Amino acid sequence: MNIPFVDLKTQYDRYKNSIDKAISDVIAETAFIGGRFPSMFEAAFSQYIDVAFTAGCANGTDAIELVLDSIGIGDGDEIIVPALSWVSTAEAVRSRKAKPVFVDIDEHFNIDVTRIEEKITPQTRGIIPVHLYGRPANMPAIMKIAENAGLFVLEDCAQAHGAKIEGQHVGGFGLAGTFSFYPGKNLGAYGDAGAVVTNHADTADRIRQLSNHGQPKKHVHTYVGRNSRLDGLQAAVLMAKLPHLEHWVERRNKIAAEYTRALSDVESIVLPAAVSEGTHAYHLFVIRHKNRNELSAALKNEGVNTAVHYPQPMPLMPCFSDLGHSADEFPAATRLCNEILSLPIYPELSEEALEHICSCIRKHA
Numbered sequence: 236m237n238i239p240f241v242d243l244k245t246q247y248d249r250y251k252n253s254i255d256k257a258i259s260d261v262i263a264e265t266a267f268i269g270g271r272f273p274s275m276f277e278a279a280f281s282q283y284i285d286v287a288f289t290a291g292c293a294n295g296t297d298a299i300e301l302v303l304d305s306i307g308i309g310d311g312d313e314i315i316v317p318a319l320s321w322v323s324t325a326e327a328v329r330s331r332k333a334k335p336v337f338v339d340i341d342e343h344f345n346i347d348v349t350r351i352e353e354k355i356t357p358q359t360r361g362i363i364p365v366h367l368y369g370r371p372a373n374m375p376a377i378m379k380i381a382e383n384a385g386l387f388v389l390e391d392c393a394q395a396h397g398a399k400i401e402g403q404h405v406g407g408f409g410l411a412g413t414f415s416f417y418p419g420k421n422l423g424a425y426g427d428a429g430a431v432v433t434n435h436a437d438t439a440d441r442i443r444q445l446s447n448h449g450q451p452k453k454h455v456h457t458y459v460g461r462n463s464r465l466d467g468l469q470a471a472v473l474m475a476k477l478p479h480l481e482h483w484v485e486r487r488n489k490i491a492a493e494y495t496r497a498l499s500d501v502e503s504i505v506l507p508a509a510v511s512e513g514t515h516a517y518h519l520f521v522i523r524h525k526n527r528n529e530l531s532a533a534l535k536n537e538g539v540n541t542a543v544h545y546p547q548p549m550p551l552m553p554c555f556s557d558l559g560h561s562a563d564e565f566p567a568a569t570r571l572c573n574e575i576l577s578l579p580i581y582p583e584l585s586e587e588a589l590e591h592i593c594s595c596i597r598k599h600a
Contacts, residue, residue: 236591239579240542246581250476250479254476256475272471273470277289277290279477280473284412286412288432288436288438289439290430290433291446292430292446296327297446298415303333315336315338315359317367318338320545322549325549338354345372355386359386362377362380368517368520371514388410392405394518396420397484398513410433411433425469427469444460447460487516490589491580494506494580497593505522505524522575522578522596523575530596531543578596
């Protein structure tokens with residue numbers, strides 16, 4: 236068998252008619268920039284997340300930067316971020332000339348809430364928790380810390396479409412939540428796309444203007460903004476896919492449950508723990524193994540494609556070397572980065588493929 240890590244073609248084939256119609260409608264109306272398609276998706280996504288406003292933009296990185304710009308984050312400010320995430324989380328902070336202050340992660344790959352308060356200084360402005368791999372971070376605890384310290388909270392939901400905490404979708408807890416619709420996400424476009432969700436009208440209005448050259452209306456440039464619009468084609472594709480998202484998340488959870496059932500007695504691996512008071516979106520199913528590279532190679536030989544998300548803690552990346560961090564400051568992130576291995580998980584993964592993956596892991600782990 237040859238099992239891809241992600242299979243976007245099978246999903247397209249399954250929903251081809253509705254996706255093709257969505258794209259052809261945009262082309263027929265030549266509604267490539269602006270127009271009804273982004274507005275329709277923004278309204279539908281707001282309803283899905285249960286927030287007041289969604290502001291589409293060009294990608295998930297821009298979404299974080301736009302929120303930071305909307306509240307004037309800049310030189311001298313400090314923003315608390317987890318030590319493990321895709322680089323955009325801290326990159327967006329640094330690109331605003333602010334300082335990312337890294338906090339180690341817990342055993343579930345999310346920011347260690349017990350270590351946040353010790354990193355707060357008079358220069359701290361906010362916290363960006365990441366719902367990494369689709370597992371919701373401990374937002375009740377994070378919100379309490381932020382409220383006590385007078386900090387904003389920006390949820391990085393780039394991998395958490397469909398994740399919930401006590402029935403509430405992630406993204407609606409803090410000042411804003413940011414989403415990426417990169418093609419491989421739980422809800423993916425056919426190119427780059429992103430969005431900011433918020434319950435604050437002023438934040439949504441400012442982000443819409445900043446993402447469109449600072450314009451509240453054409454040729455009126457209130458702010459120095461940027462070009463970061465959600466285009467019509469991507470919005471239409473997302474609109475066609477959105478009705479299926481809940482089913483896809485349920486399917487991901489079923490696959491995760493089957494992985495757990497089939498591999499629970501394999502002592503050499505550590506499986507991701509279930510979420511006790513919420514819903515894991517399982518954008519990624521990440522196991523741990525002391526000889527991760529050897530296991531990955533063995534699975535590759537059996538036709539099973541895997542990946543590593545991510546091989547290095549952010550504070551140890553060359554782009555942040557001037558901050559002078561060392562591995563011993565982030566023992567959990569450093570250790571886990573050497574053990575983590577992402578297995579295939581997507582709604583279209585067949586039972587036969589899943590059985591083959593589990594059989595190969597039991598054979599080689």
